[in-house]
Amino acid sequence: MAVASGVVAQPLFRAPVGTRDLLPPESARRRRLVAVFADLAERTGFGLLESPIFEDLGVFQRLGADNEVVTKELFEFFDKGDPPRHLALRPELTASVCRAFAEHRPTQPWKIWYSGPQFRYERPQAGRYRQFDQVGVETLGTDDPHADVEVIGLGLRFYEALGMKQVRLLINSLGDATSRPAYDAALAAYLRSRRDELSEQSQITLERNPLRVLDSKREQDQPVIAEAPVMADFLSGESAEHFVAVRAGLDSLDAAYEVSPRLVRGLDYYTRTTFEFVADALDTAQNAVGGGGRYDGLVEDLGGPATPGIGFALGVDRILLACDAEGTFAAAPAPVEVFVVDTAGGQSAAVLCDRLRQAGLGVDRAFDGRSMKAQMKRADRSGAAVAVIIGPDEQAEGAVTVRDMRPGGGQRQVASDDVVSAVTEILAEEA
Ligand code: HAM
Numbered sequence: 001m002a003v004a005s006g007v008v009a010q011p012l013f014r015a016p017v018g019t020r021d022l023l024p025p026e027s028a029r030r031r032r033l034v035a036v037f038a039d040l041a042e043r044t045g046f047g048l049l050e051s052p053i054f055e056d057l058g059v060f061q062r063l064g065a066d067n068e069v070v071t072k073e074l075f076e077f078f079d080k081g082d083p084p085r086h087l088a089l090r091p092e093l094t095a096s097v098c099r100a101f102a103e104h105r106p107t108q109p110w111k112i113w114y115s116g117p118q119f120r121y122e123r124p125q126a127g128r129y130r131q132f133d134q135v136g137v138e139t140l141g142t143d144d145p146h147a148d149v150e151v152i153g154l155g156l157r158f159y160e161a162l163g164m165k166q167v168r169l170l171i172n173s174l175g176d177a178t179s180r181p182a183y184d185a186a187l188a189a190y191l192r193s194r195r196d197e198l199s200e201q202s203q204i205t206l207e208r209n210p211l212r213v214l215d216s217k218r219e220q221d222q223p224v225i226a227e228a229p230v231m232a233d234f235l236s237g238e239s240a241e242h243f244v245a246v247r248a249g250l251d252s253l254d255a256a257y258e259v260s261p262r263l264v265r266g267l268d269y270y271t272r273t274t275f276e277f278v279a280d281a282l283d284t285a286q287n288a289v290g291g292g293g294r295y296d297g298l299v300e301d302l303g304g305p306a307t308p309g310i311g312f313a314l315g316v317d318r319i320l321l322a323c324d325a326e327g328t329f330a331a332a333p334a335p336v337e338v339f340v341v342d343t344a345g346g347q348s349a350a351v352l353c354d355r356l357r358q359a360g361l362g363v364d365r366a367f368d369g370r371s372m373k374a375q376m377k378r379a380d381r382s383g384a385a386v387a388v389i390i391g392p393d394e395q396a397e398g399a400v401t402v403r404d405m406r407p408g409g410g411q412r413q414v415a416s417d418d419v420v421s422a423v424t425e426i427l428a429e430e431a
Contacts, residue, residue, distance in 0.1 A: 059099045156169060165328075389402075
């Protein structure tokens with residue numbers, strides 16, 4: 001747009017729809033959340049996998065040919081190769097973990113944790129974004145029900161570590177290759193018998209994948225779903241035993257759960273154990289703060305050897321919304337312990353900051369040669385426990401003034417060589 005002066009105004013860009021800038025202190029809070037998760041996961045024997053943010057499109061097509069995550073929500077693109085490669089931003093990480101397992105063939109069980117952004121072209125709303133963060137774990141190479149219990153238990157302990165009290169665990173078993181066909185047939189027959197009562201969308205889903213109709217959140221479908229046959233009545237002996245063992249394991253941890261016989265998940269790879277963590281502090285549309293289950297066929301689908309697997313992914317964005325609603329795990333500004341005030345030109349501040357930071361302290365300073373008063377105001381606002389002040393007088397004497405910023409705290413002059421010990425002394429007193 002041309003303005004009177006003839007200067008062309010630049011367009012004001014905004015973050016793309018469904019994405020957000022995460023500013024401090026919220027960004028620091030997320031990092032803290034990931035650190036809590038990393039600590040728990042690593043103490044449970046999981047190692048970090050960092051896999052690419054984009055993969056060959058084929059990796060994600062294995063998530064379900066008729067699944068909306070694959071058919072509608074992938075961010076896909078071609079690279080500049082000759083011939084071009086068809087790639088996609090990852091919508092989740094389980095497929096990447098299985099691809100990495102098939103590629104590297106690590107020793108089993110392979111216990112992996114991860115964190116990072118995922119991408120789904122969904123209709124954005126509160127708690128639903130096109131770029132969102134997950135943390136998660138996957139255990140590959142064992143179908144021991146205790147592995148299921150370890151994974152689910154880790155999820156529960158994580159929510160607890162954040163101080164969340166209103167998270168419920170829902171579990172179900174989706175059966176295995178021997179139990180599934182009979183159930184799928186019974187479910188399809190039932191849904192067809194009540195086809196006219198279903199929403200238009202669910203009628204289409206029914207023809208492609210009857211199980212996915214159970215995942216519909218549409219009001220109109222609920223009465224039909226409520227009376228649908230349940231997997232529990234069709235489980236093979238082995239699947240039923242596995243589910244009993246998982247429940248017994250959760251009982252032994254005193255983990256509260258609800259068996260939710262019609263719980264199916266949004267992705268198609270699940271077998272046997274499936275579960276979801278639901279935050280009651282959030283609106284029902286977006287209250288799933290995490291979910292997971294077994295995917296005993298996925299590695300094989302990705303060209304690897306037949307390998308059982310179980311894991312979960314937790315939605316960081318929704319967890320933080322739920323923490324807000326519960327009033328826990330608050331955002332805290334990054335702590336600065338020391339603020340350096342320099343009215344002697346700024347060079348001394350640079351040297352002092354460097355020295356204090358090298359001693360491991362959190363240190364900030366002002367710029368632009370501001371007045372003493374303005375700098376002290378910044379020092380106050382920084383929340384620093386100690387101010388280190390250097391003006392022309394101190395500079396001439398090779399000294400600094402160290403001030404305890406607590407109400408009524410004193411100050412004293414020390415040789416600038418002794419600044420680290422003087423500051424640490426005050427910090428130790430405060431602690
Ligand atoms: P998912 O249920 O698709 O499972 O996603 C897990 C969690 O990610 C959800 O419970 C939710 O908290 C969060 N989430 C999903 N989509 C969005 C979105 N658009 N905006 C904000 N948060 C979102 C998986 O991704 C599987 N990979 C989980 C798994 C791991 N299964 C086995 N291993």
